[in-house]
Amino acid sequence: MSLPDLFTPVRLGAIDLANRIVMAPMTRSRAGTDTIPTPVMEQYYAQRAGAGLIISEATQISDDAQGYPNTPGVHTPAHAAAWRRVTDAVHARGGRIVVQLWHVGRISHPMFQPGGALPVAPSAIAAAGELYTGEGMKPFPTPRALETHEIPRLVAAFADAARRAVVEAGFDGVELHAANGYLIDQFLRDGTNHRTDAYGGSVENRARFLLEVTEAVSAAIGADRTGVRLSPNGTFNDMRDSNPAALFTHVVGALNRFGLAFLHVIEGLDGPMAPAPEVERLAPLLRRTFTGPFMINGGYDRATADRALADGSADVVSFGVPFIANPDLPTRLRDGTPLAQPDRATMYGGDERGYTDYPAAA
Ligand code: PHB
Numbered sequence: 161m162s163l164p165d166l167f168t169p170v171r172l173g174a175i176d177l178a179n180r181i182v183m184a185p186m187t188r189s190r191a192g193t194d195t196i197p198t199p200v201m202e203q204y205y206a207q208r209a210g211a212g213l214i215i216s217e218a219t220q221i222s223d224d225a226q227g228y229p230n231t232p233g234v235h236t237p238a239h240a241a242a243w244r245r246v247t248d249a250v251h252a253r254g255g256r257i258v259v260q261l262w263h264v265g266r267i268s269h270p271m272f273q274p275g276g277a278l279p280v281a282p283s284a285i286a287a288a289g290e291l292y293t294g295e296g297m298k299p300f301p302t303p304r305a306l307e308t309h310e311i312p313r314l315v316a317a318f319a320d321a322a323r324r325a326v327v328e329a330g331f332d333g334v335e336l337h338a339a340n341g342y343l344i345d346q347f348l349r350d351g352t353n354h355r356t357d358a359y360g361g362s363v364e365n366r367a368r369f370l371l372e373v374t375e376a377v378s379a380a381i382g383a384d385r386t387g388v389r390l391s392p393n394g395t396f397n398d399m400r401d402s403n404p405a406a407l408f409t410h411v412v413g414a415l416n417r418f419g420l421a422f423l424h425v426i427e428g429l430d431g432p433m434a435p436a437p438e439v440e441r442l443a444p445l446l447r448r449t450f451t452g453p454f455m456i457n458g459g460y461d462r463a464t465a466d467r468a469l470a471d472g473s474a475d476v477v478s479f480g481v482p483f484i485a486n487p488d489l490p491t492r493l494r495d496g497t498p499l500a501q502p503d504r505a506t507m508y509g510g511d512e513r514g515y516t517d518y519p520a521a522a
Pocket residue numbers: 187218228339340
């Protein structure tokens with residue numbers, strides 16, 4: 161048997177992939193102001209169905225989960241009906257698509273919250289910096305710390321959204337967004353979690369929210385249709401932890417019991433999520449710790465991705481930014497066709513320009 165490369169088929173839990181090129185989740189802010197997916201999103205994802213698997217942009221699990229303009233939800237029948245058109249279009253072209261489920265926690269603003277309420281988070285600690293709102297940059301507010309008795313409602317909202325996504329919207333599964341400083345990551349790390357109840361303090365307690373969400377979602381749709389995304393080295397959204405190696409090896413060791421479809425780790429060789437060069441990359445340690453399919457992300461090209469698959473660093477590789485201007489990225493990687501570069505000005509929001517008007521190679 162020869163070593164795997166990007167074009168070797170693979171199975172992630174219950175999901176069969178024709179190749180190992182995954183489209184990474186990317187916020188593009190083309191949903192309606194009502195958070196319903198739009199027809200142009202259907203075209204965008206259908207154009208990219210040559211990926212072995214598409215992971216959708218981060219998608220709200222509830223009406224208090226939003227923190228950016230025009231990001232979609234998957235918590236009402238209207239969301240599910242609109243997403244069904246997207247998943248049908250991807251499936252009609254032979255693709256596979258899972259939805260990335262998120263709650264932004266403190267990375268929000270009262271303008272995105274029902275009744276103009278404060279966003280919720282593990283602890284009342286504001287992120288440094290400013291939030292993009294569509295009405296200019298605004299300072300991050302200090303969030304309201306969740307009461308212990310509110311946490312089961314959030315766990316249930318993840319499970320309800322997962323069930324709606326798979327049963328009503330036709331997704332092949334879900335990815336839990338536990339990365340990049342959003343709600344689940346805010347529970348994991350001690351820079352954002354100062355709780356004194358069962359959800360704070362020790363690494364076991366800080367991991368509890370993620371593990372309860374994983375358990376509830378696995379019970380709703382099957383662990384073999386559930387993936388988890390982590391950013392163990394990430395500092396985006398003002399994140400920090402006193403001992404990320406200890407935290408994330410515990411988290412990944414505890415995730416092993418579910419038999420997940422995949423673990424997706426942002427390693428950041430390059431690009432906006434890359435750690436400083438002197439920081440020890442945790443992906444290799446987590447690869448050795450996790451017993452299921454392992455997906456890596458961050459600045460890979462054809463050569464570095466094939467090497468990672470051949471040397472066992474990963475089982476699948478996800479590509480984000482390269483998919484923006486190259487809807488036929490797998491074909492281009494296969495043929496060695498030069499990649500087009502995306503226009504930064506049209507990455508977030510707007511219409512079909514800089515979204516569905518990038519052509520496939522001739
Ligand atoms: C963003 O909208 O900038 C964004 C969203 C989700 C992420 C990272 C960045 O995980």
